[in-house]
Amino acid sequence: MLRTYKKFWRRYFDFKGRSRRSDYWWVFLINIIIYLVLATIFLLSSGLSVALNADVDNFSALTWIALILLIV
Template identity: 60%
Template sequence: MLNAYKKYWKNYFNFKDSSSRSDYWWLILANVIIFTILLIFSNKEFYAAILSSKLVTKV
């Protein structure tokens, strides 16, 4: 997945070649994962609930 993501950014302006279907879908999956993580941590209420949970210990 990381190789497909790196390949995408290296060939972003390369219009001569095309990417494979698997590269495309790996890129989409990586973007979904990244934006889901960002969405979770941008929600202050959810983040506060995680920090106040007993699962996370404060150092």
Template identity: 50%
Template sequence: MGFLEAYKLYWLNYFNFKGNSSRSEFWWVILWDLITFLAIFITTLFIAAEFHTLFLDTVMIPLSIWEIINFIPGISITVRRYHDVGISGLWYFATPFLGDTLIQKASKYANYYENVNEHKFILVIDLIGIIIELISLVIILKPTKFQNNKYIHN
């Protein structure tokens, strides 16, 4: 799968949560998204500099719009990537979302506690969130599973 073909499929499969996505398709889309994100970021910085304003909104609004547009197809390609390795796409919602939630909650409450034991508890929750994120990364990095994969139909 090539760079342009992967990105075209990304948008054509906007709401497609069935089937599978190869590693190359997934990572080409990630690269496209990174390039586009950086292009939007740099362009908005130049525009802000031209008008002698560097309000956070000037940069964040276009980036937020881009992320909103990519939210659903990003989830769908990841669900299809999970399918490609023979894992239910529902696990996607348990891994990154749970990991992110734990990390964010731990970070939010870490400053409120002065007791050392409470800080240790927050660190353990944070560590669990990071481990869950790493599990998701390992799943995405795995090669296609052809045998006994109910999500791949030949």
């Protein structure tokens, strides 16, 4: 699984040949897991009520980092 993810990033701009369907879905699954971890960090570091009210004055540095990574 991680080997497939590394291969994806190493051959990202190599447009020769084809990828297998399983390679695509493994990368998709790992990206979803990364997104869920970052979203959890964002919600836990900001506090759920602060995140739902979008009170950006109370965001910590960890919250801003997690939010930026989520957007990227």
